[in-house]
Amino acid sequence: MSIIDRVSLPVATEGAIIPSPQNLARLGSPMIDISHVEKVFITVRNERIHALHDISLNVADREFVTIVGPSGCGKSTLLKILGGLLGATSGAVTLAGTPVQKPRTDIGIMFQSPILLPWRTIIENVLLPTEIQRLPKVKARERARDLLNMVGLAEFENKYPMELSGGMQQRAAIVRALINDPRILLMDEPFGALDAMTREQMNLDLQRIWAESGKTVVLITHSIPEAVFLADRVVVMSARPGRIQRIIDVPIPRPRSIEVMGEPLFGRMTADIRRLLYGLEDGKGPQLGGGIT
Amino acid sequence: MNAPFDPRMAQAQPLKPPGRLTLLLRTKPELILAPVLLVAILGLWEWAIPYFEVPQYIMPPPSAVGLALWRGLNEGLFSRGGYWLHSGVTIGEVLLGFVFGSGAGLILGTVISQFRLLEATLRVYLVAIQALPKIALAPIIVMWFGFGLTSKVVIIALLTFFPLLVTSMAGFRAVEPERLELMRALGANRWQMFWKVRLPSALPYIFAGLDMAAVFSIVGAVVGEFVGAQRGLGTLILSMNAQMDTAGTFSVFIILSVLGIIMHSMMRILERRVLFWSGDTHRTMGN
Numbered sequence: 070m071s072i073i074d075r076v077s078l079p080v081a082t083e084g085a086i087i088p089s090p091q092n093l094a095r096l097g098s099p100m101i102d103i104s105h106v107e108k109v110f111i112t113v114r115n116e117r118i119h120a121l122h123d124i125s126l127n128v129a130d131r132e133f134v135t136i137v138g139p140s141g142c143g144k145s146t147l148l149k150i151l152g153g154l155l156g157a158t159s160g161a162v163t164l165a166g167t168p169v170q171k172p173r174t175d176i177g178i179m180f181q182s183p184i185l186l187p188w189r190t191i192i193e194n195v196l197l198p199t200e201i202q203r204l205p206k207v208k209a210r211e212r213a214r215d216l217l218n219m220v221g222l223a224e225f226e227n228k229y230p231m232e233l234s235g236g237m238q239q240r241a242a243i244v245r246a247l248i249n250d251p252r253i254l255l256m257d258e259p260f261g262a263l264d265a266m267t268r269e270q271m272n273l274d275l276q277r278i279w280a281e282s283g284k285t286v287v288l289i290t291h292s293i294p295e296a297v298f299l300a301d302r303v304v305v306m307s308a309r310p311g312r313i314q315r316i317i318d319v320p321i322p323r324p325r326s327i328e329v330m331g332e333p334l335f336g337r338m339t340a341d342i343r344r345l346l347y348g349l350e351d352g353k354g355p356q357l358g359g360g361i362t
Numbered sequence: 363m364n365a366p367f368d369p370r371m372a373q374a375q376p377l378k379p380p381g382r383l384t385l386l387l388r389t390k391p392e393l394i395l396a397p398v399l400l401v402a403i404l405g406l407w408e409w410a411i412p413y414f415e416v417p418q419y420i421m422p423p424p425s426a427v428g429l430a431l432w433r434g435l436n437e438g439l440f441s442r443g444g445y446w447l448h449s450g451v452t453i454g455e456v457l458l459g460f461v462f463g464s465g466a467g468l469i470l471g472t473v474i475s476q477f478r479l480l481e482a483t484l485r486v487y488l489v490a491i492q493a494l495p496k497i498a499l500a501p502i503i504v505m506w507f508g509f510g511l512t513s514k515v516v517i518i519a520l521l522t523f524f525p526l527l528v529t530s531m532a533g534f535r536a537v538e539p540e541r542l543e544l545m546r547a548l549g550a551n552r553w554q555m556f557w558k559v560r561l562p563s564a565l566p567y568i569f570a571g572l573d574m575a576a577v578f579s580i581v582g583a584v585v586g587e588f589v590g591a592q593r594g595l596g597t598l599i600l601s602m603n604a605q606m607d608t609a610g611t612f613s614v615f616i617i618l619s620v621l622g623i624i625m626h627s628m629m630r631i632l633e634r635r636v637l638f639w640s641g642d643t644h645r646t647m648g649n
Contacts, residue, residue, distance in 0.1 A: 152547055171549075178547045184540050187639040188562050197558070201550045229639055 099163075100253060100285040101128035101151065106160035108146055119310035120146045124160070126304060126313065130252075133279055133286045135300040137293055139346060143311025144289045148257050151287060152178045165252050174202055177246030177284075181258040183238040185230035185245075192217065192226035195245045202249065209248065216244040219281070220274065236267040240274070247282065254279075256288040260295070269327055272298055276324060293339045293346070294330055297321075303338075305345050315345055422609035431613035442593075449617055451593040452583050455511060456621070459518020460579040464572060466519065467526030474527075475534030475564075476556070485531070492524045497585055504590040514591065518582035522575035526568070533567025534560060566640050569633045576625040580618060 108121040120143040128134050136144045149155040151162060153172040162169045164176060172178075185194045192213055199209035217223050220240040230238055239259060246254055259275075260268045272295055279286055279299075290296050296303045300319050307314040319338065321329055329335055387394055404424045410416070411423040418426060437444020474481050500517050507513035537560050545555045587596025595614050602610040 154543065154547055172547050174549060180540065180544070182540060184538075184544045186541070186559065186562070198548045200558070201545070201548050201554055231639065 099127040100130040100132070100165055101126070101287065102161075102163040103127070103147075103151070104161050104163075106147070106150060106157045106162060108143065108150065108155070109158045121150075121157075122310035122312040124311075124313055126316070128285055128287060130285055131283050133288070133299055133301045134304060135296040135302075136287065136289045136304045136306060137291070137296045137342060137346065138306030138311070138314075139308045140291075141311075142306040142308035144306055145257055146311070147306075148178075148255050148287065148289055151253075152176055152255050154178075174198075174249045175251050175253065177249065177251035177254045179242055179246045179254070179256040179259045181261045183230070183235075183242035185238055185241060187230050190227050190229055191222060191233070191241050194230065194241060195226075195248055198245060198249050204249075212250075213244065213248060216247055217241075219278065220244055234267075235263055236271060239263065239271060243275070243278065247278075247284075252285060254284045254286045256286065258289050258291060261291060268292075268295070273327060275299065280324065293342050294335075297335060297338050297342065298325060298330060303342060305342055307346075307348075317342065419606040419608050422612060426609040427612040427616070430607070430609040431616060434610070434613055445595075445598070445614070445617060448593055448595045448598045448614075449621070451511075452580075452587070452595045452618075453621065455514040455518060455583045455586070455594065456579045456625070458511075459515045459582060460522050460575060460625075462515065463519030463522030463579070464526040464575045467523040467571070467575075468530050468568060471527040471530030472534065472561075472564075475531050476552075481531060481535075488524075488527060488531070492528050496520050496524070497582070500582075500585050500589045504586065509590045509592055514583055514586035514594070517586040518579045521578040521582040525574040525578065526571040529567045529571030529574070530564060533564030536567065537563040566637055569629065569637060573626065573629045573633075576629050577622060580622050580625065584618065 103124055103126045106121055106124040108119075110118040110120055112118060124147060126134075136147070138144045146155060150157050151164070151169065153169045153176065156170075164173070169176075185191075186197070189197070192210070195213045195217065196206075196209055199206075199213075214223070214226065217226055220243060222237060222240055222244070225233060225237065225241075230241070233241070242259070246256075260271045263271060275286075275288075276299060286299075288296075288299060290299075297319055303317045303319060304313055305315045305317065306312065317338065321332075321334065408423045408425060411418075411421060422430075431445075434443075434445035437446065439446045441447065474484060497517075499520065503516050503520070504513045507516055541559045541563060542555065545559050550558065583594065584596040584599070587594040588600060591597050595618055599611050599614050602608075602614065
């Protein structure tokens with residue numbers, strides 16, 4: 070294994086993949102700027118756990134970046150650092166031009182479980198961030214209704230979470246993350262707990278929501294097809310210490326339908342990523358071309 | 363877009379209400395069997411007392427207990443021989459002691475829980491005190507506070523304090539960390555975290571404590587009155603026992619049972635109101 074392969078520009082496989090021009094254009098103004106982030110945890114027994122090593126990544130405005138990696142590669146830690154929930158040991162994270170030090174309202178965050186408060190109705194759950202920020206109620210409610218409508222939960226605003234299916238709950242969580250109109254949406258395996266069909270539906274919905282709302286999205290997932298389907302770029306991480314193994318451009322045109330998953334290009338990309346994750350490649354990456362910086 | 367088809371929604375149609383009594387009996391035969399069982403036991407008891415020539419001061423038949431109950435309730439509101447005055451005194455003690463004791467336990471448990479070091483330091487002692495038979499202090503408390511209302515209220519408060527202290531601490535400790543992390547991500551301050559997440563999350567535990575305290579409060583009142591009091595259902599039991607009025611004692615026992623059931627039911631009703639969401643809390647996680 071060579072040290073760290075960080076590919077910041079699109080790579081082509083056997084000439085089949087051509088970097089899309091709009092992606093290159095997006096790279097011009099980074100919305101998220103992660104530079105040389107390290108994270109070391111000290112356990113109670115005074116052991117050092119090197120969770121993240123030299124993570125550098127730029128995400129452009131309105132870009133959709135997904136992160137895949139084996140369990141324990143520190144991808145959730147990275148997301149928490151982006152969201153201001155954890156501090157980096159060294160290195161810097163800048164979102165929309167300002168360094169991240171604590172949770173901010175211009176960042177929406179979503180977790181694997183929807184974490185809806187069971188004593189609040191759906192709309193009350195969705196309005197929670199606006200209550201915490203003490204925003205004007207009438208306006209917030211209007212916006213909540215619009216967003217619930219967008220995700221197809223308009224008739225469920227007065228239901229309690231337990232009355233909704235898992236997919237619907239996660240939709241409500243998306244709306245909650247969007248209610249403060251953040252510029253950036255961070256998602257930590259948001260659909261990991263859903264069944265396969267609901268998950269595909271949620272992927273389609275998320276693509277649409279992303280396109281309509283113009284957010285910059287960083288999404289962590291265990292599912293390689295999901296990572297490829299949603300992303301402009303897929304960041305492949307490896308474990309111990311967690312670092313970026315490869316960044317792969319996804320040149321599949323949008324909007325993508327679910328049939329995209331059946332296309333040969335899609336299959337090739339998922340296969341390549343799978344090989345990377347299983348360590349079948351020694352980091353040189355013949356399939357994905359050179360591009361080692 | 364439309365919400366996807368969700369089979370759980372489709373199944374949520376209410377059952378048809380049973381039109382006839384027979385249908386109810388077929389689906390819930392216990393509604394008949396339970397009262398039948400009660401009547402059978404009372405009948406057997408009524409028959410067995412004269413049959414085995416059990417003296418009434420050892421074991422009165424149900425009819426004698428019923429008669430004593432009726433007589434006691436038929437007395438005037440303020441008659442010292444009747445049940446109303448004593449019941450009123452006991453109920454007053456119970457309510458005051460319950461409110462002060464469980465209230466103080468809840469407040470202290472809540473405050474302690476907000477400071478992790480304080481909680482960790484005190485926990486071992488509080489759990490140890492919880493295990494002590496505090497009822498054994500009743501004679502000392504009567505000695506300190508006299509034969510009046512105060513000593514009983516103090517005993518009940520002491521008994522109801524610890525259930526609330528311990529359960530509220532357990533409740534605050536059990537708050538899902540994911541909920542707190544969400545609140546942190548949303549930029550909530552301590553105060554907002556407490557009111558919007560910690561307290562509601564701890565409520566199921568707190569209500570379990572209130573339920574316990576409700577039972578303890580009646581035990582405390584009776585024991586306190588046994589030890590030293592001028593009025594109350596406990597003193598009534600003592601004086602009836604001295605006169606070998608066993609039927610009367612049993613009838614007071616019925617009143618105490620009813621009081622206990624009422625306290626418990628009030629807690630349940632309150633709980634169902636406040637915790638309507640609680641039965642399904644776990645279903646909302648991760649499915």
